[in-house]
Amino acid sequence: MGQSLIYLAEKSPRMRNTTLLLLALLLALQPRAPSCAQEPVPAGDNLLRLEGTDPITHIHYLKLIAILRPPGDLPAASLPRFTFECREQAGKRSFHWLVRFTGSPDFAFQRPPQAASPNSFPVQNPSTMLKMRFEGYIKSQEFKRQWEVLPTGEFHYRNSGMNSSNLDDPRYFLTWLASLPNLRIGPVKAISGQPAGLLFPLQPLLALAKSTDLCQP
Numbered sequence: 001m002g003q004s005l006i007y008l009a010e011k012s013p014r015m016r017n018t019t020l021l022l023l024a025l026l027l028a029l030q031p032r033a034p035s036c037a038q039e040p041v042p043a044g045d046n047l048l049r050l051e052g053t054d055p056i057t058h059i060h061y062l063k064l065i066a067i068l069r070p071p072g073d074l075p076a077a078s079l080p081r082f083t084f085e086c087r088e089q090a091g092k093r094s095f096h097w098l099v100r101f102t103g104s105p106d107f108a109f110q111r112p113p114q115a116a117s118p119n120s121f122p123v124q125n126p127s128t129m130l131k132m133r134f135e136g137y138i139k140s141q142e143f144k145r146q147w148e149v150l151p152t153g154e155f156h157y158r159n160s161g162m163n164s165s166n167l168d169d170p171r172y173f174l175t176w177l178a179s180l181p182n183l184r185i186g187p188v189k190a191i192s193g194q195p196a197g198l199l200f201p202l203q204p205l206l207a208l209a210k211s212t213d214l215c216q217p
Contacts, residue, residue, distance in 0.1 A: 038108050040065060040076075047204055048076060054111050060088045061109050062214045063098075066205040068198060078103035082183070082200045084170075084208075085109075086215040093217060097157040097170040099130070099147075099185055101194045110150050124163055125149055125156075129188040134173075135199070136180035143173075144188055171217070177206050 040048035040063065048065040068080040080103065085096040113122035125148045134140040146165045148156040158164035177183065186197025209215040 040107050043208060044204055047208060048081075048107075050107055050109075052109060054109055056114065057111050058089065059109075059111065060214070062086045062212065063107070063109065064205055064208050064212065064215070065107070066200060066202055068200055077105040077107075080195075080198055080200075082185075082202060082205065084205060084215065086209070086212065088214060093214070094159065095169065095171045095215065095217075096159065098150075098154050099200075100154045101186075101198060102153070104153065106152050110152060110154070110156070125151070127158065128155070128191065130155060130185055131188050131197075132173075133184045134176040134180035135182040135184055138180065140176055140180055174206065177202055181206060 038050055038052065040050035043049035043064065046067045046069050048063075048067065050063040050065070051061065053060045062085070064084040064086070066082045067076050068082070069076075070079075081100050083096075083098040083100075085098055087094045087096065113124055115122045127146050128149055129144055130147045132143045132145065146158045148158050150156055157170050158166050159169045160166050181203035182199055182201050184197055184199045187194060190196070
């Protein structure tokens, strides 16, 4: 049909404007390819920000991301990162931690597991144990906590609840970060393809979260 319209436009100059309008309408009605993966925007030195609303769960989310940048000019997508994720759903807010020990260009929000039907339960992602130590002028004790392994390869701290062995949520550890703002984190048992542990300086990330309304209780 598009070729026929172009033919008519060439044969009859008076129809050109009408033909161009019809072509524009046809293009607008064509199915659109899925949008590209979301990209965060800079929020400070080695800090990124990504905000949106998930169309399925209607969770309003804000990801505040600290990039662990070694010497050298490397793109953010290739670097390890630690994320504060602040959510709001139906007026209720929650606070989440995520860590990626290796780089990835995928910064998109990962919605909680969803049930396949109203009569089934969501299939939960696997879990692993990570160890954490807060460091500054002294070092804290070592904390071992359960983390969810997301399909993207990122680790999500399991907030307390039915599917978690953790008795505390990430917000509990903000008091530790306030005094000892460097977080050393790694797997309790070696994980193939993952480093033994990384040290994230999180004071700038903590300051950004404190100044962000959605990250407040």
